[in-house]
Amino acid sequence: MKRIVNVVALGVIITVGLATYAVSGTEKETDWSLQVESNKKVWENRIVQVAKDSMDQPYTHINVTLNGSTPSNKGSYFKQLLDFQANFGEDSRSFKRALKQLDYAQRIWTTDGEMAIGQKDRDTLVLLKSKDGKEVDVTEFKQAREILESGWKGFYVYDGKVHLLYDQNYETTNHHVATFDESTKTFVTQKIDRSKTLIGGVVGAEWSWYPSAYQGQVATDNRYIPIRATALETLQEDTGEEYTSEMDLPGLFVYDAKENKVVTVNQSEELKGTLFKDQEYRAIRSDGTELIIDLNSLEQTTRQVIQGAVGSITYIDQLVYHVLPKKEGAMLEVYDEGEMVSRASIKAEGDSGQTSNQPVHYYVY
Amino acid sequence: MIEVLGVKKRYRNKQVIEDVSFTANKGEITCLIGLNGTGKSTILKGIMGLTPFDQGNVLIDGKPIDLNTVAFVPDHSTFPIHFSIEQCEAFMRDFYPKFDPKLFARLVDEFKLFPEDKLRELSKGTLAKVNLALGIAQDPDYLLLDEPFSGIDVFSKEQIVELFSSDIMEDRGVLITTHEIDDIEYLVDKAVMLNRGRIVREFDVEDVRFIHGKSIVDVMREEYGA
Amino acid sequence: MIIQFNTRSPVYIQVVDYFKKKMALGELKAGEEMPSRRELATELKINPNTVQKAFKEMEEQQLITTERNRPSRVTTDDHVLKRIRTELVDEAVAVFVESIQELDVTMDELVSKIKRQYGEGNLDDRGTGS
Amino acid sequence: MNVLKLISWELDRVKKSYLILVGILLLLQFGWLGAFLWRQNATYEEMRLEGMTGYTVSFINYIGSTIFTLSVGVAIVAMIFFSVWIWYRDFQGRGMFMMRLLTIPTGRMELFVAKFVTVMMLILGLFAIQWMALFLQYQLFSAWLNAKMIPLQGSFERAIQFDYLAMMYPESGFNFLVHQVLIAFVVLALFTFVLVERGLWQRTLWSPFLAICVVSGLIALPTFLIIYFDRYLFMDEQIGLFGLALIGMVFGLTLLSRRFLSKKMSV
Known part of the structure; x- marks a missing residue:
């Protein structure tokens, strides 16, 4: 049975190879964390994407959620499947199937x-x-x-x-x-x-x-x-x-x-974000005020929403999500009908040095 | 007993085996005779399950073939030619539980073989002897030999014939196919003659000699009009 | 021990005849041990089954006796031995007569030829038991 | 136990040509790495003389090179060829080793499993050797560039996400398993093709063509189903359908192989 040595030899090569792959193959991406100070609910199925468009590297982004960060949308197929099902909106599946x-x-x-x-x-x-x-x-x-x-x-x-x-x-x-x-x-x-x-x-x-x-x-x-x-x-x-x-x-x-x-x-104005909701047409202006237009009378009302500097605005689930990039990471705020309902921040853990020289953008999905 | 019951086989457009049935008993040497290309090898391969029959059935001691009890020695070596005899033996030992190294050693000695020789270097006669040794060493109840003597030198032939009359072959069922009968005229107990895909004669050799005073060659002459 | 087999008569009978002749010629003495079946098969290069059949035939003709798993022995019964001898002689004569008849030789001529032939023949191989 | 022995024999017989293949691949890659670095060095010197700055080299340039891709291509083609050759090899010459294999007193499916595992191990072997080689090449690459003070850009991890290479460096164990299952499926399809062909070759001259039809037919049906339902299903349902189809095909192919190997195989 001395031929068994072939099987053993090949087996050893495979294990050593797998070890090398395990050591070298996986991404040593810096981890980002999303710390929410108040009202976690509004961040439950939100993803804050940290995008580093660096010149030579292929474009990469990191999706940061309440339960951790994953490099871009990769990760195991199984996780991708779970993510898909998580924010698919299960209850309107048949409508979406007809639509498809x-x-x-x-x-x-x-x-x-x-x-x-x-x-x-x-x-x-x-x-x-x-x-x-x-x-x-x-x-x-x-x-x-x-x-x-x-x-x-x-x-x-x-x-x-x-x-x-x-x-x-x-x-x-x-x-x-x-x-x-x-x-x-x-x-x-x-x-x-x-x-x-x-x-x-x-x-x-x-x-x-x-x-x-x-x-x-x-x-x-x-x-x-x-x-x-x-x-x-x-x-x-x-x-x-x-x-x-x-x-x-x-x-x-x-x-x-x-x-x-x-x-x-x-x-005239440069607008940060707009939303067509119910009978209103809303927009956040660069000075942080929210303009609300009644869609039957065209009457306009304004209210101050964001105090101080205004970063980028996205209306999601009819709430205002405000992102203000900082030296280290970014400050996040959520407003509902003009009232701040949540404050959070996102920052890189560990050696954030790697990220400092690359321009970083933050998007909320 | 090996029972071949109503087997049929077609190769592409030729019906090679029309309808063949015969038996070969344990402890007897049965010779399947037929001119070249009449499907003798196909029948042996069919019995071994190496080639499917289109129809018909093969029973060995009443049961479907058990590869532990039947050994097949085709007319050419089945091991890659770069193998040495030792490697062949190692292979047989690995995969044939009933392979008997002592029996093999005795055969190697009797046939004066050199285990380290590569099959590539051996003459046709020696190769035939190696094949035979590998087959017999499986200590089978039944041994199927496909043209064991065709195209091999006289001395190897003699050694092989001697083997058949020795104790090594005692109470094994042997089924040989050949088209030259004179080498084994005295070894055969039973002859089964094949012509155009059918069994035309199946007889006990000594009875035919006793009753009709005819040798196997005579019967062949009648049958094949050689 | 070389037998020139012919392919047309049963091999086992040729083996039996061979032994009959040996017994008749006294090469095999009464009671002497016979060679074993396996030795004989290997030596004659014939099928062991055939040797087995030959031995069975000889037993039937009481030429040999076999006690349980002991080698067979030539019979010690003189009658049997004598009978073999006459059988062989008659057989030989029958063959001789058959071949001579075609040449239509008169009886006298035949007798004198045999006397002369047989006389000379007699001179050199003396001493076979009559 | 028999399967293990069969595997060791199969490996024993393929050892020489496998080592040659690996030798060629490594020679190709390391040879090319040397040439590549040498050329980078030359162009860098030139650029420096002309006073141009900002010249950087990335490992991706090496990986993306035709020679490297060629070597991976050669490996893939070799493995596909071998998945078929591991069977046909035993039908070569008058002295068919297949006759010997088919008369081994164990189930013929053990022979199938042994050859299947052998091919998969050889493929994994190539993967392993490539992982080690690439890792080594990166060390050489960065060591050489540092020695020559040529600016190096991008990390090894980044470089291996370079299109097809991502297949070799899946992000997670699960993905790796999925890749191996897909590879195994291809090998199974090739095996089935061979066995069907070998079951028909004495019956008709068209056996290779028929075998291809049978196997591709068996694969085409579920694939057509997947494509047809693509309009109606969402990603999770599609994955489910794909998984089901895959299991169905694997089941079908294995059954077909078993039937042809044990009932129809003709030597």
Whole structure:
């Protein structure tokens, strides 16, 4: 049985190899920790991503959560599976499954349930409505080729009906709106007279894959619908050749569903973050104040939210998440309706020296 | 007893074995005779389970084959040619529980073999003897030999024939295939003749000599019109 | 011990005849031990079963006797030995006669030839028991 | 116990060519590392003479080089070839060793398991040797650059996340297991192909083609199912379906192999 020595020899090579891999292979990434001083609940399924875009290294980011940090979204497939299931939103799985089968779908979250609109085939447009995420009523609109072959700018509910803004055969200045009548399964389209300010897209209603946490729950009877506005600008290539491109306009804009025209609310300011919620259109300005616009009367009210320096703002689950980078890590705050509800901080443990020379960005998901 | 019952086998478009049934008893030397290419080897390989029969059944002592009790010596060595005889023996010892090293040593001595020789260096006759030794050393109840004498030198032939009449082969069932009968005319108890995929004759050799005064070669001449 | 086997008559009978001749010629004395079955098979290079059959045949013809697991022995019964001898002679004569008949030789001519042939033959191998 | 003995015999027979393969791979890699460093040194000197600064070298440049990729490619192709050759080798020549193997008085599946484990161990062996070699190469790499004062960028850990190499350096043990299962699946598919072919080769000239059809058919069906349901399922359900399909295929392939090995194999 002296041949058994071959098995032993190969076995030894494999074990030594595995040891080398174990020692050298794994990532010695610096660990980051998220310390929450108050109200842990708002951080439960939040991820603070520390992104180090360093020149030579492939782009890496570290996801920091309440229970530790993992390098980018890697980690074992099993953990990735658990993460996926954790923030999938299990209860609206059937709505999401119906949504998944539509192409170029868009989705909004209204006070009476989730809605989505998408393309089923070359000729059919489908409207999905679901109050609880489980039962899904599907309405199909035939002969919708005209709408399907055009750029969708987002949809909204007004006067009990679903409306879709779209650019006829992708001409950015050729805005149209389609109004769908579910009972008769028909729709009417109407041209919107052209204005210099163009419709970029309905806030929070442009894509279906957009994490739903970023969508506010909107009312179904707002007259004014918050939109992203754009304008055409002619630019010159260095070769002297001219081309036009659509540029985002700073400021707040709404679409008058009654008169079918774009209304500019205020144009000047640099805004930190916006949210279309219920019957309000909210924005945080660089001075830390929150501007609230009533979407029926267009009345504006403001309130001071963030004292002192303002970092970056993200509206998540209709709360304001404020991140202010510091020398070491970053300070995090959460506001609900203008009141601070939680304070936390994130910093690197151990040798943070490695991170000092690289520019670091913080994003809250 | 080895019972071959109604076996059929087709190779691609040729029906090699039409319908073959015969028996080979324990303690007897049975010779399966047939001209070249009439499926003799296929039948042996079929009995060993090395080639599936399309139809039919093989029973050994009433049961499906038990590889512990049956040894097969094909007409060519089954070990890689870079193996030495020692390596072959080591392999046999590793995987054949009933392999008897003492018996093998005796055969090696009787055949005057040199264990360290590589199969590559051996003559066809010596190679045949090694194969035979490896087969017999398994101390099987049944021994299947495929053309043990074809193309080997006279002296090796003699040594092998001598072996068959020795005690080593006593009360084992031996099934030999050959197309040249004269080497073993006096060794065979029973002859089974194969022609065009069928068994045409199955007879006790001494009875035929006693009753018809015919040797096996005579019967072959009648059957194959050689 | 070399037997020239022929392939057409049963081998075991040729072995029996061989031993009969030896007994008749006195090469195998009465009561003498026979070679063992295995030795014989190896020496004659024939199938051990055939040797076994030959021994059984000889036992039936009371040429040999075998007590339990002791080597067989030539019979000591003179009658048997005599009978073998006459059997062999008759057989030889029968073969001789059969081959001569075709040549239609007269009886007298035949007798005188045999006398002369047999006389000379007699001179050199003396002393076989009559 | 028999399987272990069979494995040792299989390894014994493949030892020579395996060592040659490993020799070639190491020679290729270390030889190339030498050349690579030598060239870096030359270009760095040149840059310095022309007064250009900011020239840095990263281990990724070495790993990404064609020669290194070639060596890994050679290893992969060699292993795929060997998964088939470990069977066909026993059918070579008139004296088929397969005849001997098939008359061993133990179950034929022990032979299947032995050859399977042998191939997997050889693959793991190559992995192991590559881990050690790469680690060593990095030490040489950084030592040489430091000696020559050429700025080195990026760590070893960062470098091994370089696209296909991530397969060799999975982040966790679980991922490593998943990779090995997938490799094992490929080996199983190759084994099944061989066994089906060897079961049919005396029956029809088309046996290789038929074998490919059978095996790819058995694999295609679940794959088609996965693709078809892709529209309707989410990541967790897809993984579940994939796992189920994999188990089904493994089961199917093993059963097919067993049937052909024990009933249909023809020598």
